[in-house]
Amino acid sequence: MNEFEIIRRYFTRATDDRAVEIGVGDDAAVLRPDGRIVVTIDTLVSDVHFPADAPPDAVGHRALAVSLSDIAAMGARPRWCTLALTMPGADSDWLEAFASGFYALAGRFGVSLVGGNLTHGPLTVSVEAIGTLPAEAAPLTRGGGRPGDDVYVTGTLGDAAAGLACLKSRGETSAQADVGALARGLVTRYLKPTPRVEAGHALSGIASAAIDISDGLAADLGHLCRSSRCGAEIDVDLLPCSEALRSLFSVSDVLRFALGGGDDYELCFTAPPSAAERVAAALGATGTPFRRIGTLTEKPEIVFLRGTERVEPPVPGYLHFA
């Protein structure tokens, strides 16, 4: 199979999106957005962002998920994507599984793959996601938070980092059947994160600021606070953590994963207390669990509290080139 055969066989599927005027197969795709567009690019590198032996359907899923998560964090609706896939060889089983993971997630959120690039080299996957935002809607930036705003997160935190830890110590965790089933749930959260697409879109016009949690709550809330020029007080007892995480790991590990672990792709967002009911209604309508975990403050510092006692923040989020 050369690159053109691979594209035809695995990456050319019809779309019913009538806004796609030209899709895969020409020099570029031609799309008709209604309103503004929201664009982001993310890269996964083998052995940096996922284990080299990760299931290929998970690699396909995850590569798209991380970009959709960024679109969601802007309050936009993802519509289209392009895929730049660099791989060391053309293995049809791998490609079949990769494409099935990729298209399954794309189909779930009505996203069309409209173009891409296939090259030979070390396994690296970049996905550009393109969303649309109606002319009247304000984007959900990181910089709109104000002191006094409530700080919220969707879902549960720390599962993905714990899942990665389970993967790394594979054998130990899967030796016990009960633990194995719980651990598998965490591993799935790491390998196949679900971007909060509906939640992000629902929060547009309600939340004051938002960011997706890819580097860990402490790091990503830090970005939000810096952009919003304020600080935050977070009650660590309010952090939403799954039963699986709590039952498999010690209290200190749970805290470390929840604050410092990346890859959850939950949303962290803020809203004034007066918007609390609208937040609940919007997220309730999309079936998204969420929890208020603290408050933005004037002082530009993030303080983690257990009751009135200060908890030292864990290691910062993942840094490339740290």
Add this chain to the structure above:
Amino acid sequence: MNEFEIIRRYFTRATDDRAVEIGVGDDAAVLRPDGRIVVTIDTLVSDVHFPADAPPDAVGHRALAVSLSDIAAMGARPRWCTLALTMPGADSDWLEAFASGFYALAGRFGVSLVGGNLTHGPLTVSVEAIGTLPAEAAPLTRGGGRPGDDVYVTGTLGDAAAGLACLKSRGETSAQADVGALARGLVTRYLKPTPRVEAGHALSGIASAAIDISDGLAADLGHLCRSSRCGAEIDVDLLPCSEALRSLFSVSDVLRFALGGGDDYELCFTAPPSAAERVAAALGATGTPFRRIGTLTEKPEIVFLRGTERVEPPVPGYLHFA
């Protein structure tokens, strides 16, 4: 320097494009297109698409150029781009030069870098380019050619492939001063190709089909013919080749580079004979050299002729996973 410092220092420059509502620094960029958008992604991998020791400003230039070329080949105007840069380390001299090459080309064509991603791994650069196309303009697809249409190319062919050959045999070519100067011109065409941005835009509404020449004329004309469901007769004596190419290489090498060599990023396009004057006027206005090299035919086969004698086509264009 961690990734955030690198982004702040090297990849955050103000844009005067008022259609950029949010640029670098949030979860995603927010842009206001006027009309349709045209999107493409391309990846350069070290030691596959460029020598690992290529000057970093050339890597930055080239990574953007190849994507702008695709936008040009659709007849659209490039406006914005995102950059996914994966690199093994954070070397400030390298980054400074890479960014300067990237921004110099972007500035020349009024393209704003609006977002990106920086990760640790083997040197790989993906650029998504986003162009706009007015509502009334037809995109320049590969599939609009009809039998009887003239086949044209812009600029000269084979220089980039010859430049790469010079790079590979470095030392031999630079030993002679005169030859060295000519060879340097070819090497520059390889390392810093100029995408035919104005020409592509000018041909919108005039040309019947277009493709950019990244894999070699024989291969890319093949794509155009397949999409247009026709063939072509090409007069190899009409192929435009530079003085430098002709003076440094044998007749057979010249033909091999001109037909089989990729990386020129010239445009190959077609137009009915009745449009010949409009083609000349449009390209003349942009100062783009061009030449008619043949005709599209009904029979789905590409024939290369020298006078009435058939010339065997050279090796096909570059194929990943061939």
